[in-house]
Amino acid sequence: MQLLILAWKSLLNRRATALLTLLSISFSVLLLVGVERLRTEARESFANTISGTDLILGARSGAVQLLLYSVFHIGDATNNISWKSYQDIAAMPRVDWIIPLALGDSHRGFRVIGTDQGYFTHYRYGQNQSLAFARGGPFQDLYDVVVGAEVAKSLGYRLGDAVVVAHGASDVSFARHADKPFRVVGILERSGTPLDRALYVSLQAIEAIHVDWRNGGPPPPGQSIPAGQAREMDLTPRAITAALIGLKARIATFQVQRRINEYPEEPLTAILPGVALSQLWGLVGVAENALLLVSVCVVIVGLIGMLTALLSSLNERRREMAILRSVGARPAHVFALIMGEAFALTTTGVLTGVALLYAVLFSTRQLIEYRFGIHLAQTGLSAHELMLLGLVLLAGLLVGILPSYRAYRLSLADGLSIRV
Amino acid sequence: MYTSTLRILLCLCLMLLSGCDAGPSGGESGAPPASATPGNGAGDPVVAEPPGQPVAVPAEAASADTVRELDWDALIPADWNPQALMDQYDAGELSDTDPKAQELLKEIKRLWDEAPVVKSLDGQRVKLPGFVVPLEMNAKSINEFLLVPYYGACIHVPPPPTNQTVHVIAPSGHPFEGELFDTVWVTGELTVEKYSNDMGDAGYRIQAGSIEPYE
Numbered sequence: 001m002q003l004l005i006l007a008w009k010s011l012l013n014r015r016a017t018a019l020l021t022l023l024s025i026s027f028s029v030l031l032l033v034g035v036e037r038l039r040t041e042a043r044e045s046f047a048n049t050i051s052g053t054d055l056i057l058g059a060r061s062g063a064v065q066l067l068l069y070s071v072f073h074i075g076d077a078t079n080n081i082s083w084k085s086y087q088d089i090a091a092m093p094r095v096d097w098i099i100p101l102a103l104g105d106s107h108r109g110f111r112v113i114g115t116d117q118g119y120f121t122h123y124r125y126g127q128n129q130s131l132a133f134a135r136g137g138p139f140q141d142l143y144d145v146v147v148g149a150e151v152a153k154s155l156g157y158r159l160g161d162a163v164v165v166a167h168g169a170s171d172v173s174f175a176r177h178a179d180k181p182f183r184v185v186g187i188l189e190r191s192g193t194p195l196d197r198a199l200y201v202s203l204q205a206i207e208a209i210h211v212d213w214r215n216g217g218p219p220p221p222g223q224s225i226p227a228g229q230a231r232e233m234d235l236t237p238r239a240i241t242a243a244l245i246g247l248k249a250r251i252a253t254f255q256v257q258r259r260i261n262e263y264p265e266e267p268l269t270a271i272l273p274g275v276a277l278s279q280l281w282g283l284v285g286v287a288e289n290a291l292l293l294v295s296v297c298v299v300i301v302g303l304i305g306m307l308t309a310l311l312s313s314l315n316e317r318r319r320e321m322a323i324l325r326s327v328g329a330r331p332a333h334v335f336a337l338i339m340g341e342a343f344a345l346t347t348t349g350v351l352t353g354v355a356l357l358y359a360v361l362f363s364t365r366q367l368i369e370y371r372f373g374i375h376l377a378q379t380g381l382s383a384h385e386l387m388l389l390g391l392v393l394l395a396g397l398l399v400g401i402l403p404s405y406r407a408y409r410l411s412l413a414d415g416l417s418i419r420v
Numbered sequence: 421m422y423t424s425t426l427r428i429l430l431c432l433c434l435m436l437l438s439g440c441d442a443g444p445s446g447g448e449s450g451a452p453p454a455s456a457t458p459g460n461g462a463g464d465p466v467v468a469e470p471p472g473q474p475v476a477v478p479a480e481a482a483s484a485d486t487v488r489e490l491d492w493d494a495l496i497p498a499d500w501n502p503q504a505l506m507d508q509y510d511a512g513e514l515s516d517t518d519p520k521a522q523e524l525l526k527e528i529k530r531l532w533d534e535a536p537v538v539k540s541l542d543g544q545r546v547k548l549p550g551f552v553v554p555l556e557m558n559a560k561s562i563n564e565f566l567l568v569p570y571y572g573a574c575i576h577v578p579p580p581p582t583n584q585t586v587h588v589i590a591p592s593g594h595p596f597e598g599e600l601f602d603t604v605w606v607t608g609e610l611t612v613e614k615y616s617n618d619m620g621d622a623g624y625r626i627q628a629g630s631i632e633p634y635e
């Protein structure tokens with residue numbers, strides 16, 4: 001007990017170095033666990049976004065790219081699918097349901113998705129959860145829009161508000177479909193997925209806002225078609241971007257996929273979401289491992305910093321050790337003293353690091369969800385994280401052995417005799 | 421174009437029939453399959469027309485609680501014989517432009533799509549090795565997957581037919597912790613499920629009791 005008090009007082013005497021050491025360890029722990037946390041949360045968030053969909057249909061492209069733009073709203077589509085092909089696929093006997101997706105427009109940085117009512121009945125996320133409305137309901141009228149929870153929150157939308165859709169996917173747009181404003185009729189319940197960050201309109205609405213556009217440009221002056229007149233026109237979609245497919249039996253997944261891939265009239269791609277996700281993780285796995293390696297290196301640097309501090313403190317503390325020895329402390333006591341200091345520094349460093357992590361998670365949660373659509377769950381430490389922390393503690397103890405041993409070896413005379 | 425597809429299909433059929441690459445390679449599955457299904461050797465009598473309804477194969481006298489180790493050939497009915505079709509059309513001699521080639525291609529595709537199942541396997545407790553193709557997944561675990569004897573590496577051949585695919589549902593609360601294309605042993609009750617009114621549209625499903633890594 002007395003030894004502990006002495007150790008504490010001695011540490012207080014050197015608080016500047018001790019604090020800096022502590023800081024370097026806690027920051028390295030923050031980085032290590034933070035990287036690990038972000039990695040698992042990002043995966044969880046991605047895996048939670050889609051459930052129950054057997055195949056994703058798109059124009060011919062890579063599986064990962066199709067998955068990213070159709071489900072996660074990342075990146076842009078390579079091409080559209082003609083409406084006829086979509087209908088042919090939808091009519092396949094093994095297809096149970098199909099949700100069309102038309103992408104390409106946005107509203108103040110949020111994607112606008114043209115779809116149909118099936119989206120609200122068939123789409124599943126998480127563990128087979130369907131979409132729920134916080135307020136209102138699905139779109140009925142041509143100019144109705146349903147907004148995601150994050151959209152409603154950050155733009156302050158309520159039912160009945162007017163929304164103007166912009167052409168293209170950028171935050172700032174100079175080509176707005178201002179002549180055809182939409183009305184908010186539904187706000188979705190928060191799902192913690194990219195769905196929160198999107199607006200949903202009918203396929204016909206997507207067709208209507210582009211009805212007077214020619215060759216990729218806004219209508220020439222005097223040729224724009226007003227909203228009311230557009231209603232009367234034929235608004236059958238000409239093309240969609242992707243579709244989500246549910247099958248009657250999952251066993252036939254490969255057969256339907258093959259048939260879509262070999263569809264003779266248009267080059268199409270069908271992917272299994274689970275396979276594409278696995279491929280995506282295989283891709284980002286390399287970067288994740290690099291990040292983890294770097295953060296492990298940072299922990300090592302932090303521990304080496306502690307080693308330096310302890311070793312250099314031994315010089316300052318020669319007198320202190322000698323006095324301890326002269327009043328009856330054994331070499332083993334001295335050893336324990338330095339070991340204890342190393343252990344205390346690492347433990348406190350780990351604890352403050354974890355505390356810092358939660359502080360950072362808590363304060364940046366909304367920003368991360370807003371910017372990246374990754375929902376950070378406020379969960380406790382996972383087994384893997386605890387293992388990492390345990391390893392850091394162990395490494396801290398190992399690092400403590402060297403200075404402890406040196407202090408152990410220093411003779412009583414060494415500290416008491418003054419060398420000038 | 422047609423001929424190349426034809427060749428590929430032909431190769432695949434031969435491969436399946438000989439059963440050489442039907443299971444995950446690189447491991448002794450131990451005892452020979454305890455299957456009552458005789459292998460479709462090339463010397464089998466030629467069946468003139470493609471088989472219609474799958475004929476039930478007499479099952480082993482196995483009680484419900486013993487686990488029967490299956491190999492993938494046991495999932496194909498003995499009389500499902502695409503080779504016969506090949507012989508009938510004399511596939512090796514057909515040229516690109518021969519209308520018979522296209523006819524044959526259609527027939528093969530139909531037969532392939534049909535992929536009849538062995539109905540007598542229904543309700544048996546089985547153990548089957550294969551590759552995992554995830555359907556429902558979390559960050560680290562897979563709740564539902566398709567078990568197939570081959571997949572992924574070879575884009576030239578069609579994916580496994582439905583009678584070479586098993587829909588596996590992991591025990592609830594114990595999802596499979598693994599990744600795409602992991603090789604596993606799946607043990608559980610096999611059910612044969614009719615999923616549409618079309619003739620032959622049936623498939624295998626295993627409500628898994630255990631999923632272990634394949635050694």
